[in-house]
Amino acid sequence: MTPSPERARPSFHHIYVHVPFCVSKCPYCDFHSTSDPADRAIFLRALESEFRIRNEQFGPFADIQTLYVGGGTPSCLMENELEALGNVLRSSVRFARDYEWSVEANPESLSSSKLGLMRAMGVTRVSVGVQSLAPAVLSFLGRAHTAAEAHSALRLLAEAGFHSWNADVMFGIAGQSLEMLADTLRGVLAYDPPHLSAYGLTIEPGSKYAEAADSSQFCADEQATAGQYEYVVAALESAGCAQYEVSNFARPGHECRHNRAYWARRPYLGFGPSAHSFDGHARWWNTRDLQTYQARCLQGKTPTAETEVLTPREVREEIVLLSLRTKEGLRWDSLPDVCHAEARAALRPLEVAGLLDVGADGCRLSRRGFIVGDAVIRQMVDLVCV
Ligand code: SF4
Numbered sequence: 559m560t561p562s563p564e565r566a567r568p569s570f571h572h573i574y575v576h577v578p579f580c581v582s583k584c585p586y587c588d589f590h591s592t593s594d595p596a597d598r599a600i601f602l603r604a605l606e607s608e609f610r611i612r613n614e615q616f617g618p619f620a621d622i623q624t625l626y627v628g629g630g631t632p633s634c635l636m637e638n639e640l641e642a643l644g645n646v647l648r649s650s651v652r653f654a655r656d657y658e659w660s661v662e663a664n665p666e667s668l669s670s671s672k673l674g675l676m677r678a679m680g681v682t683r684v685s686v687g688v689q690s691l692a693p694a695v696l697s698f699l700g701r702a703h704t705a706a707e708a709h710s711a712l713r714l715l716a717e718a719g720f721h722s723w724n725a726d727v728m729f730g731i732a733g734q735s736l737e738m739l740a741d742t743l744r745g746v747l748a749y750d751p752p753h754l755s756a757y758g759l760t761i762e763p764g765s766k767y768a769e770a771a772d773s774s775q776f777c778a779d780e781q782a783t784a785g786q787y788e789y790v791v792a793a794l795e796s797a798g799c800a801q802y803e804v805s806n807f808a809r810p811g812h813e814c815r816h817n818r819a820y821w822a823r824r825p826y827l828g829f830g831p832s833a834h835s836f837d838g839h840a841r842w843w844n845t846r847d848l849q850t851y852q853a854r855c856l857q858g859k860t861p862t863a864e865t866e867v868l869t870p871r872e873v874r875e876e877i878v879l880l881s882l883r884t885k886e887g888l889r890w891d892s893l894p895d896v897c898h899a900e901a902r903a904a905l906r907p908l909e910v911a912g913l914l915d916v917g918a919d920g921c922r923l924s925r926r927g928f929i930v931g932d933a934v935i936r937q938m939v940d941l942v943c944v
Pocket residue numbers: 579580582583584587588589591629630631664687
């Protein structure tokens with residue numbers, strides 16, 4: 559019989575909440591979101607109801623070490639809605655003493671009063687989607703904010719007094735020159751962020767740009783993207799932000815603990831439409847459709863859409879895929895079913911090519927390997943997870 563999430567009883571110390579609202583839809587994005595404000599009050603009631611339902615299944619939610627409120631754009635909630643969200647969350651979970659509570663924000667909807675509210679709620683970390691400070695790039699990406707609004711959000715965050723905060727930037731965008739990227743990094747670093755995430759543009763299937771006959775026209779070519787990535791790594795590391803994952807950089811002590819929990823495959827629970835959960839063996843996800851999500855939760859039913867129990871091979875693949883993205887890399891003892899001598903022999907060509915550092919305890923991507931990134935990791939999966 560297939561185990562269902564309803565029967566599993568692991569300890570969950572990490573929670574994700576998906577807030578499905580954005581000011582407008584970016585044409586490259588397929589994250590679940592709507593710009594209709596009419597749904598917000600109902601969503602908050604449905605979310606509260608989902609916490610009650612999940613509490614009966616998995617609760618109580620005590621000793622929560624990380625809570626990540628993402629989206630969508632949580633900062634586009636009005637102040638009273640943000641306060642209501644905070645009340646739902648604080649009444650539904652009990653935090654561990656040294657907890658991390660992150661909230662995602664975008665510049666067009668961030669204000670000092672919202673940041674003040676978040677601090678009063680107990681939020682410890684805010685992540686802002688700057689993406690670029692070049693007006694032409696922002697408009698190409700269809701972002702709802704201007705460069706001036708991005709500067710203003712960065713200034714507010716630098717002064718807000720959170721334990722930590724992050725700025726997202728993007729590269730690998732058609733028409734984005736290295737100078738534009740360098741100016742953006744310089745501009746963001748001027749606010750001294752303790753954490754930065756840098757992502758290459760990907761056109762998500764199901765997004766507006768993906769409908770184009772040739773969706774690759776929106777991205778820079780592979781060589782330019784690799785060059786920009788190398789530039790980002792060098793610029794951030796020389797500014798004191800050490801790379802600790804393919805896309806993430808932090809000053810010491812400011813690494814995102816929630817993301818680290820994902821990469822270490824710790825159990826987590828996801829709330830809200832399209833949110834995923836994982837108990838160490840199975841993964842399940844909520845319905846994407848906001849109306850269905852709300853209707854089910856308000857009727858006292860779980861909004862789970864599907865459950866997938868991982869096969870031993872899928873578990874091995876996940877371990878390789880996730881751990882190799884990190885600076886620590888893959889430890890052989892995390893793959894007890896794999897013959898390590900054979901794996902090391904199979905990986906020799908990647909080692910000789912300078913893409914992988916292989917040692918007695920495990921292996922990690924070299925500096926060059928990080929640049930090629932996903933391609934090496936895919937090869938690793940094929941070589942090790944047979
Ligand atoms: S990229 Fe971010 S802001 Fe844009 S639609 Fe997607 S979730 Fe919303």
